[in-house]
Amino acid sequence: MNDKRILNLGCGNTSYGTDRIDMYKTSTTTKVCNLEQRLPFDDNTFDEVYCRCVLEHIRNIGLLVDEMYRIMKPGAKLYMRTDYAGYLPLYIFSSHEHNKALEVQYPEGKGYGHDLGEDAHYHLFVESHLERLFKKFSTRRYTYIYGGRNKILSWLMKNLPKKLGAVHIELDAIK
Secondary structure (H helix, E strand, O other): OOOEEEEEOOOOOOOOOEEEEOOOOOOOOOOOEOOOOOOOOOOOOOOEEEEEOHHHOOOHHHHHHHHHHHHHEEEEEEEEEEEEEEOOOHOHHHHHHHHHHHHHHHHOEOOOOOOOOOOOOOOOOOOHHHHHHHHOOOEEEEEEEEEOOOHHHHHHHHOOOOHHHOOOOEEEEOO
């Protein structure tokens, strides 16, 4: 029997994990709580924390990172994905301006049950930001994610210098 506890932090509509928390109730949420306050779990509870596309929505990111560390067991794994601040289209095209991107993504004005404007992005990150935020973790590995449906454009974005074509940055870390 596998007793591994996995926290999906900011789960949205995904069903990954044994405990799935978000600030809003969804079809897969097991607990609703404010991610900008102390998390309702004991110290050293989780074997893994999964946090995909959440950190950029949090105002007090330092508190959330400290809380993730607190509730993770020693040796626990963290997977985190967030928006990459170096993504060139954010600076070139007005349709890709960070919060306007939500209007394109959710043209009907709803994203995971949020009203338009409530699901704001407050932060963008580069690797050095994440290094400082997650410095307590013993091991950290970064991966850059490139998106797009057009294969030629995707190839071009991957070959831009300084990872300027990366949409997201992922962190795999060990406590």
